Amino acid sequence: MSAHHIIKIRQDVQQRRESNNNKESHTKHYRSITAFGYGNDRNTGASPLTIGRAETRKRQDIIWQLNIMATVYIHILSIALCLSAGFQQGYIASVLNQPYLEITSFINESWIERTSQPLQPDVLNVMWSLLNVCFPIATIFGQFLAAFLCRRIGRKGTALLASGLYIPGVLLCAASKYFSPFFELLYFGRILWSLANGINSVNATVWIVECAPTEIRGRMAAMQEFFMAFGSLVTQALGVPFSNAELWPMIFLPNVAFVVVSMAMFAFVWESPQYIMEKLADEHKVLITNSACCTPFTFLKFKKSYLLQARLALAFYHGVGVRDKSLVSEMKECEGSAGKNNGKAKSSSCGIETEHDAMTVMFMPWKAQDFTSRVIRHAAWLGVMVKIAYVFSGARCLRAFSTFILHTMGGWSIDSALYGSFVIGLIRLPVTLVPVFLVDRLGRRPLMIVSTLVSFLSLATMMIGIDVGEDLKVATLLGLATLLLINACGLGSVSRFYAAELVPRSLLLPCVSTLNTFESLTKIAVEFAFYPVANIIGGQSLLLFLVPTAVFIYFMWSHCPETSKRPVNEVLNDIASRKRLNINFPTYGNL
Structure with a gap:
């Protein structure tokens, strides 16, 4: 064998060794940044192209799916909050607009049936104004109640409870026509409906601000106005055929379907990480262990680690990995806010004391x-x-x-x-x-x-x-x-x-x-x-x-x-x- 062939063989062996070392290095690095099953590291952007095409493609598919899931989570939360708050506000505010002549006539006729005397025009105007302002009056009590409920049962529990109150409120409004002359049912139903909306209006604002990334926070919150316009449009569309003496109660009933949809959507979202830190966080810091789990349901075994739960919630809402550096400041803010005593606003972690x-x-x-x-x-x-x-x-x-x-x-x-x-x-x-x-x-x-x-x-x-x-x-x-x-x-x-x-x-x-x-x-x-x-x-x-x-x-x-x-x-x-x-x-x- 000539010296030339020996040199060639040695070069081939050296290249194979270097290739194997590169594969091992990339594989270790890839495993380290995907230890939680949450995609490529945002800061390095490394991609393990040398560990095998099939394995790489499989892992990249998982990464893509997880990023899509994270995007879906924040949008599901935003839409559910919009349906439970903005949409309901638009519906309540506009539902009396189209059939206002029929409803005022119904109130006057109910009064005549009771007393044999019609209401004076000025008194009827005041009665109509009172029916409208039942909305903001009851909303005030709901907003005060929201602060208590959000602390006691969490953002998710508050949303489900308040949304459940919409249904009896809507049914009472619709039933008032058929229980004449008890027009007061219209007032009671509107008060209950508005009370629930006051709770959800506060809860929606707080929840989305706590969970949405700063870059898209305005966009997520601005969707409330779109859904409010949608709720108003639904009532106006229903008002065209139903604004008559017989059918005006039908304007209220379709809202029940939207309430059920919003409650179903809340079942697929995470609790606010802020609430997790406030009520459930351990006194000691928990080391986040590696896991190949890909969905929130498989992380239930880590339930004792509330710090991990809060970090996972943020990761899914922000669409990043659990170890992503962008979560550090958010977690510090949650820990600082959760550490306040009896409402004291002391948060050294964010520099505001x-x-x-x-x-x-x-x-x-x-x-x-x-x-x-x-x-x-x-x-x-x-x-x-x-x-x-x-x-x-x-x-x-x-x-x-x-x-x-x-x-x-x-x-x-x-x-x-x-x-x-x-x-x-x-x-x-x-x-x-x-x-x-x-x-x-x-x-x-x-x-x-x-x-x-x-x-x-x-x-x-x-x-x-x-x-x-x-x-x-x-x-x-x-x-x-x-x-x-x-x-x-x-x-x-x-x-x-x-x-x-x-x-x-x-x-x-x-x-x-x-x-x-x-x-x-x-x-x-x-x-x-x-x-x-x-x-x-x-x-x-x-x-x-x-x-x-x-x-x-x-x-x-x-x-x-x-x-x-x-x-x-x-x-x-x-x-x-x-x-x-x-x-x-x-x-x-x-x-």
């Missing part, structure tokens, strides 16, 4: 005077202002009275008013998708400020059209349509979650509950006053919305920070800078 609880920070400025409390208080009240600004834009109130505005105030025929309300609701549905795609790109501030400015112009157009009369009734229609549509893709959508992005996680639940209560109190005053006043002074009643809207344009432009894709610490630093306070919160991670 205050010795006062949420109520003291918000309502006792003479006591909570430290810089941290001052910044958080300012942020919380900015959230209140944005919510109240939406109420005074008139979009929510006038949507509930759209048929009344077009028919009684605008001079359109009742059939034209019914179809006009339906068409506006139909157009409003796709418009609500605008913030879903743009709220994280354009930001919260531009959407809020521009939509509020357009709302002011729309209200002015409506007032002129109503005052002129039937000759300018088109202006009333255009003004109403513009008002409802611009708020659906602007302030109405952003106000649902903007306040929750301004406060630290440890104060999220009490602050959201309190902020929503202020919004409901404002709704009660506005919706109770508008209908009787509009019957007396006509178009001038829109000054109730026009003047405050002009004021809120300035305050939002000068005071509201941008929160898109920003951790709460960074937002609070922005507020501290505006207030010229010498305090800085660390901004690492997505807190």
Whole structure:
């Protein structure tokens, strides 16, 4: 054998050894980053191309399936929360709109059957206003109850309990017609229905903010407005054939099917990791052990390790591996928030410490005077202002009275008013998708400020059209349509979650509950006053919305920070800078 052949053989042997070493190295690395069965490491992006095509393809299929599952989990949660909160709110707010003439007639006829005397027109108007404001009044009690329930039975248990209350509320409303003259059943059913919606409105905001990644948090939360428009559209579509003296109770019943669907969807989602850490976390840190499991059901054997449960919930909602570095800051925030004692908002893990609880920070400025409390208080009240600004834009109130505005105030025929309300609701549905795609790109501030400015112009157009009369009734229609549509893709959508992005996680639940209560109190005053006043002074009643809207344009432009894709610490630093306070919160991670 020649020397040339010997050298060639030695080179081949050396190449085979190097190839085997590379295979072993890649295999070990791949196994280390897929120890939990959760896909390629986000930071390295390594792919074991040398361990065999069949094995690689099989493992990559598992990785792909797990990433899809994680994406599905956050979307299932978002849709379930939207059906249980936003959709129900739109349904409750609009269900009385189309058949308002038939229902007022039913109340009057029931009163005549009892007393042989009709109700005075002014009294009947007040009775109708009371029926409408049952919604925000009962919502307040539901929002206070939500904070208690979320702590005691968790976000998932609260959603299931509140959704279950929808069904008797709906059935009582529908049954009132057939138990005449007991029209009070309509009030009792609406109160129970609204109480449950108040619970779910707080629970939905808190749950999605706790679970959604910062990058898509705005998009997930903005879907509430889309489903609210969908709920409103369903009632308007049902109102066209059912708005008569015999069939108006049928408008309520289809809602039961949507309730059942939302409750079924909650069975497929994880509990909030924040609640897991608050109520179930072990005192000692648990080392996360390797597992080849691929679905949440196979992780039940780790039930004693609540730290692992919380991390798994975050991993599935965020669509990453259990060891992904992006979960570190979220877990620190959950641990810090869960470590507070009796509501004390002390969270050293996220760099936000205050010795006062949420109520003291918000309502006792003479006591909570430290810089941290001052910044958080300012942020919380900015959230209140944005919510109240939406109420005074008139979009929510006038949507509930759209048929009344077009028919009684605008001079359109009742059939034209019914179809006009339906068409506006139909157009409003796709418009609500605008913030879903743009709220994280354009930001919260531009959407809020521009939509509020357009709302002011729309209200002015409506007032002129109503005052002129039937000759300018088109202006009333255009003004109403513009008002409802611009708020659906602007302030109405952003106000649902903007306040929750301004406060630290440890104060999220009490602050959201309190902020929503202020919004409901404002709704009660506005919706109770508008209908009787509009019957007396006509178009001038829109000054109730026009003047405050002009004021809120300035305050939002000068005071509201941008929160898109920003951790709460960074937002609070922005507020501290505006207030010229010498305090800085660390901004690492997505807190």
